[in-house]
Amino acid sequence: MTPLPLIYNPAARGGRSRVPQKALSQVAEAFGFALELWPTRAPGHAEELAADARKQGLPAVAVWGGDGTYNEAARGLCNGETAMLPLPGGTTSVLIYELGLSRKPLEALRQQLAGSPRKLHLGRTDRGQVFLLMLSAGPDSLILYNLPWVLKRYAGKVGITLQAVAEFFRAQLPAFEVRGNGTTLSAGWCIVGNSRFYGGPFPATPGADPFRPGLEAVVQTRRGRLSAIPFFFGIPFGRHLQQKGVVRFAAAEVSLTGEGRIPYQLDGDPAGFLPVTARASEDHVWVWLPA
Structure with missing residues (x-):
């Protein structure tokens, strides 16, 4: 099976946002992916983990957290071929609404793995953010x-x-x-x-x-x-x-x-x-x- 890293923030929602690893793994396996848990250790670490997945040439990386975690992962994946699969695990997770995904993590993962890729453009600041x-x-x-x-x-x-x-x-x-x-x-x-x-x-x-x-x-x-x-x-x-x-x-x-x-x-x-x-x-x- 193809590895599917799941970058997640253990501190999301004050540590109350538990990753349903077994259930998510079952969804991933149905599409030929083997889920791997990649926890973040500090602010900015999601960017490093996403960049590592990109260097490995993996087709996708799932990201469990809020919009701040999605932002970090996007920095690591910027202009690469590895896709980001955001899952709702943060306080608000606004990006989930923008992409028309379910607020239920299992269904959101299923929707994306059964879907098709599309290029999402990023805004930039004059400071490189x-x-x-x-x-x-x-x-x-x-x-x-x-x-x-x-x-x-x-x-x-x-x-x-x-x-x-x-x-x-x-x-x-x-x-x-x-x-x-x-x-x-x-x-x-x-x-x-x-x-x-x-x-x-x-x-x-x-x-x-x-x-x-x-x-x-x-x-x-x-x-x-x-x-x-x-x-x-x-x-x-x-x-x-x-x-x-x-x-x-x-x-x-x-x-x-x-x-x-x-x-x-x-x-x-x-x-x-x-x-x-x-x-x-x-x-x-x-x-x-x-x-």
Whole structure:
């Protein structure tokens, strides 16, 4: 049988996300694959493991975890022939929604092994970082930057919600500028999407498509709590795009600049501080999609 490494994060969901090894092995064997467990030991290790699978010339590597783990694996597989098979094992696993996969890991693996390969384009920053889903700056990146690791690891979405309440009532929320398509906008929040979904099955940037190069930016030009709160709660219902001060545009490059230490995030993890430029790219990773 062909080896199928399963890269997994033992700390996903605070260690509560147990890999059903026997059941997954049975699914893999039905398609001619022998499942092998490859646990990560530290942040960034998934990239090394994925790169190793690529060097071995393996056709695919399964990745159990959340969007941060998928991002690491994509870096190791970037522009190679080894495909990534993401399995839902993280707090949110937004990529699973984007690919139209089941939230049940066994069914998600079965769907992919029975499916066909497709090239998923990656976004890039001017710092060489990649993103599968999106880059954003605003209250969300502030929440993630200030989120204690204990809350993220052991409380999951509940911890993020508690931190969100704290950040929304701080004295000052981020204010910065967004440049794209020859226009400069004042902003309190900006989501630059390489894919549609954000925070769950919520199409924050519905015009984005990871299967073609290009980005979509959604910018909240109004600043402060009175605009941030309805924007945030409007995303699950698609109402954020109809709110006053929201500008939406497609672009190959979007730059965010601001004064002070304004954090930004990539695929749900803090990634640095402004300024940063997000760019569409021809860089890609292969995925297997349901038939």
